[in-house]
Amino acid sequence: MTCIFCNIKEVILENNLAFAFYDKFPVNKGHLLIIPKRHVEEYFELTNEERTAIDVLLMEGKTLLDKTYEPDGYNIGINCGKAAGQTVFHVHVHLIPRYNGDMEDPRGGVRGVIPKKRIY
């Protein structure tokens, strides 16, 4: 099967082992995805060097989004496996800018992976 992320052309940031590009169906404006260049299905298969390269682009991505969109916060998330909601099986880190008022009560953030458990 061909992998859409192995064939991404619209790269925004790049280093030796990783790419960053905008999500095609963004949760919010500026939603970035960061991937290793090597086709690896999930996060726990990455090498230390790939994790570092991804982390560097995460920081550079944050700087870029701060300048471009001036968000009020961020969610960083990785869906590891189908049970966790992963749909594209080339590991990617979501960097999602958050804006005051983008939802009624944002309390709990990534706890919302199980919506009724988000608020405790």
Ligand code: 5GP
């Ligand atoms: P997952 O659910 O696997 O964590 O996330 C997959 C992400 O890839 C989703 O946020 C979805 O919007 C994004 N996506 C799916 N197809 C494409 C595509 O062709 N191009 C880009 N840039 N993003 C995509």
Ligand code: ZN
């Ligand atoms: Zn791939």
